[in-house]
Amino acid sequence: VVMGVDTLEQLKQNKKLLSMPSLPISINEKILEIPQLPDRLLNPSKWWVGMNVKQQFDLTGKISVVTGASGHLGVAISEALIESGSMVYAVGRNRKGLEKLSERFSQSVKINLIDISSEKSVKDCFEKIEKETGKIDILVNNASNLPVGNLQNISDNEWKLGMDSTINGVFRCTKQVIPIMEKNDGGSIINISSIYGEVSPDPKIYGTSGQ
Numbered sequence: 367v368v369m370g371v372d373t374l375e376q377l378k379q380n381k382k383l384l385s386m387p388s389l390p391i392s393i394n395e396k397i398l399e400i401p402q403l404p405d406r407l408l409n410p411s412k413w414w415v416g417m418n419v420k421q422q423f424d425l426t427g428k429i430s431v432v433t434g435a436s437g438h439l440g441v442a443i444s445e446a447l448i449e450s451g452s453m454v455y456a457v458g459r460n461r462k463g464l465e466k467l468s469e470r471f472s473q474s475v476k477i478n479l480i481d482i483s484s485e486k487s488v489k490d491c492f493e494k495i496e497k498e499t500g501k502i503d504i505l506v507n508n509a510s511n512l513p514v515g516n517l518q519n520i521s522d523n524e525w526k527l528g529m530d531s532t533i534n535g536v537f538r539c540t541k542q543v544i545p546i547m548e549k550n551d552g553g554s555i556i557n558i559s560s561i562y563g564e565v566s567p568d569p570k571i572y573g574t575s576g577q
Contacts, residue, residue, distance in 0.1 A: 431454075444467060447504070455477075456468070457478045505553070513528045536557055540555055
C-alpha cells in the first residue's frame, strides 16, 4: 500500500484507518523521503468524474483494429476507441453490421471483412491495413463464433469451428499483428473474454450477437 503523506502524524493516522489483520502496515520514517504523489493519483475521483473517454485516454493518431466489430461488444468497444480519438478498423464477417457502424462514424471507421478461422483471411486483412496506414497500435481480439446447444448435441465439426473462431483466431490475429507493432515500437493487444470462462457456460445467453 503506497500513500502520499506530508508528515509522520498523517502516516500514523492512515495506519490507524487502514490496518486490518490480513493487511499489516508498518511505519518507516524513511517513507517521508519519497516525493509527494501527484494530486491526480491521490484524489482520482476529483480528476476523473465528469471527464469523457477522450479526456481520460487520448488515442489521437492511433490505429485500432477490432475483430467481431459488428457484435454487441464490438460496437461498444469501437465507439469507445473512436471517442478517444483513434481511427478504428472494424473487421468481421458480418458486412451488413460493419456497414451500419461505418455509416454512424464514417470519418473514424474503416471496415474490412475477415474470417479469423482462416489463416489466409487474417493475413490478407492485416496486410491491407498495414499497407493503408503503415502501422497498427491497438488490436482488440473480440470476435467469437460459439456453437449453441448442449455438449452432447454439438458435432465434432461445430466444436472445431468454435475453437477455430475463438482461441485459434486470437492466435492468428496476434501472430499477424506482432511484427507490425514491432516495427513501430510496440502496441497494445487486448483479449476479450467472459466470466463464462470461469464458470459453467450457458451459450444461450449470447443469442445471435452478429459477431
